[in-house]
Amino acid sequence: MPAGGDMIKLENCLNKAGAEIPLTDEEALFILGLENPLALSMLFSTACALRERYFGRKVFLYGFLYFSTWCRNNCSFCGYRALNSGLARYRKSAAELVNAAVGLRDAGVHLLDMTMGEDPFYCTDQSGEQRLLELVRLIKENTGLPLMISPGTVSREALRLLAEEGVDWYACYQETHNRSLFQRLRPQQDYDLRLSRKKDARQLGFLIEEGILTGVGESLRDIVHSLRVMGELGAEQVRVMSFVPQANTPLAHLPTPPRSRELKIIALMRLLYPQKLIPASLDVDGLAGLKARLEAGANVVTSLIPPRSGLRGVSNSTLDIDEGCRTVQSVSVELARLGLEAAAPEDYVNWLARSRERLPKTG
Ligand code: SF4
DSSP, rough: OOOHHHHHHHHHHHHHHHHHOOOOHHHHHHHHHHOOOOHHHHHHHHHHHHHHHHTTEEEEEEEEEEOOOSOOOOOOOOOOOTTTSSSOOOOOHHHHHHHHHHHHHTTTOOOEEEOOOOHHHHHSSHHHHHHHHHHHHHHHHOOOOOOOEESOOHHHHHHHHHHHHHHHHEEEOBBBBBBHHHHHHHHOOOOOHHHHHHHHHHTTTTEEEEEESSSSOOHHHHHHHEEEHHHHHOOEEEEEEEEEOTSSSSTSSSSSOOOOHHHHHHHHHHHHHHTTOOOEEEHHHHGGGGHHHTTTTTOOEEOOOTTTSOOOTTTTTTTTTTTTTTTTTHHHHHHTTOOOOOOOOHHHHHHHHHHHHSSOOOO
């Protein structure tokens, strides 16, 4: 049982959050510092009640198409970094990608997330950008699904063309909003450029997703700061993922953090932003990790990947994929166990339309 004073403080915080009164930074820090099981269970149930207020029992499902694992960067936490020569990489053909995309659409995902490393084939010059646009056009034509693009820090012009193609979302995770930690995680990358691309994307009419990595040396105050920046950016989808050590990387020695940290951040995101989309990624702990993330207040299942397609995830890049556990069918069984269900396709399309109406008008 937490000390009486802490319990009163927690109840005050949760009552405020339930009434959608903004929490202060100190209250957010207090939430992130909770350890007691009773306190955590109160936190998670408030987060779920807020999710239910805006989304009912419905959950959105995102298919993941990691179409190129080539990258010019050397992020210290990432197994796909350019200097990792011990990795079998791929760049999927258009036909392979369409096949996987149509399969995901037919299975019932609500959106396709087209992700790549910063592959020079697609992002160094105009002809690369054209290749990327053609791929996007092909996926859009063949599936008709909403699209998210996660191409890294591409040019503003490339973003403008992607917006013209009807791509709905731009995802580009800063990982941290502590500049010195950013430099250690994303060496030789420009903090301001990465952040400004998200602002550009919003001006161009994209919805944006912002994300952080936890367990990489960030402080609790850094996390609170990141959540504030996400709000200031106007990100409609906000995420956190636990760091998972990758072989042949500078951070290979760093242990993965206890999952309670990620779960508390998910719940705090829900307290601060009841109406935003918050992912429960299958990429960190596979299907076994879904329940805890949904019970912390997440409302989107991400990283569904067709089995035996040769497509990979990111942090646990093969976990549960060929076993068929990262499919709509497997996830739906888990949702039903939790009293949740996959939303209808029109629910997602309507949510997108309402969110677009809230975007700042430009021009
Ligand atoms: S995180 Fe992305 S940009 Fe960084 S090395 Fe990995 S694939 Fe490349």
